[in-house]
Amino acid sequence: MAAALLPVAEAQQRLFARAAPLAEEEVPIALAAGRWAARDILARRTQPASALSAMDGYAIRFADLPGPWEVIGESAAGRGFAGAVALGQAVRIFTGAPLPPGADTILVQEEAAREGDHLALAGEGPLRLGGNVRARGLDFVEGDVLLRAGARITPAALALAALAGHATLPVRRKVRVALLSTGDELVAPGVPLEPDQIPETNRLLLAAMLADLPVELIDLGILPDRLDVLEAAFRALDCDLLVTTGGASVGDHDLVRPALLAAGAEIDFWKIALRPGKPMMAGRLGDAMLLGLPGNPVSVFATATLFVRPLVAHLAGAADPLPRSHMVPLGEPLPANGPRADYLRAELVGGSAFAATIQDSSMLRTLARATCLIVRPAGAPEAKTGDSAEILDIA
Secondary structure, three states: OOOOOEOHHHHHHHHHHHOOOOOEEEEEHHHOOOOEEOOOEEOOOOEOOOOEEOOOEEEEOHHHOOOOEEEEEEEEOOEOOOOOOOOOEEEEEOOOOEOOOOOOEEEEHHHEEEEOOEEEEOOOOOOOOOOOEEOOOOOEOOOOEEEOOOOEOOHHHHHHHHHOOOOEEEEEOOEEEEEEEEOOOEEOOOOOOOOOOEEOOHHHHHHHHOOOOOEEEEEEEEEOOOHHHHHHHHHOOOOOEEEEEOOOOOOOOOOHHHHHHHOOOEEEEEOEOEEOOOOOEEEEEOOEEEEEEOOOHHHHHHHHHHHHHHHHHHHOOOOOOOOOEEEEEEOOOEOOOOOOEEEEEEEEEOOEEEEOOOOOOOOHHHHHHOOEEEEEOOOOOOEOOOOEEEEEEOO
16 A cells, blocks of 8 residues: 655654754854844844934923023034033934933924024924933843844844844854756756757756755756666765755656665655655755655746755754745635645736646746745635635745
């Protein structure tokens, strides 16, 4: 009796359980964008370090309203007023400038009338104590956790860490990913084709899908359907993750699995309850994780979305490595689904998802037009127009 196909979610969790995040390293902050924090990142200073003006105007004491005041000086960003504000006094102040001692409120310049050093109220004035003032520590105080371990270091997070006093950040080292395609029919893009040849696209596709992740790619090229050549390549491997495409099924020329076993690999699971991408395999080869993807390009895209990218993110320290999904209405009905989860190429039009008419896994043109994948769980009943559906954004 054939073994039951492994559900997608279970296969993902088994992958993560077999592979620990890579070693930690400290990198200059300018090189940390797109990485994941290996440890909690704490504020090393308070921001703002002192109370600042949020507007151009005059620093006053709220209790002195409605004035008048004597202007005794000026406070600008990086050049604060050296004295203090006493009863009936005001200091000209600019946005981002430190609030002088004694002052507690900003009278904005649009509501002030000044002649020489004489200042009077010309409008409603501030309505509360501390109006138009950015309090000390408004953004963060020293010791605050700004980024949790496992969080992605986005451009905004990078700027926040710099503002908090960091010149370097702790991250996991980059993931060394080896890419290999198999198939006697494959040739490099642009090479003149014989009648039984096609351009190889899968490594190009995978490299582009990993471009935003912290990886070092190792291109092992196109290898022929020969057991000895594949086994030799696998034995010489030095990487954190091997990703093969093609040769993962059970045909006479599908030699990836036997070559991996001959090279000493352990296959953890093989065949997923997934369409497209059922023949995917996963395991370990020495210190490296391995993923054997099918050869059809759409199957490669689907399995890379669900397994390759999440595994790379997990190795790189992501606390939440799985792709994010959200719910949208269907633009048209969908039939009941079979025993495998289906990831349908689709487009979002007017906020609704429309699945492509033909879902053949060899059709790259349909994939290139798609903006999302509609997730149809195994055994899902017929869906009507307007029913809510889970989607993964891919464009």
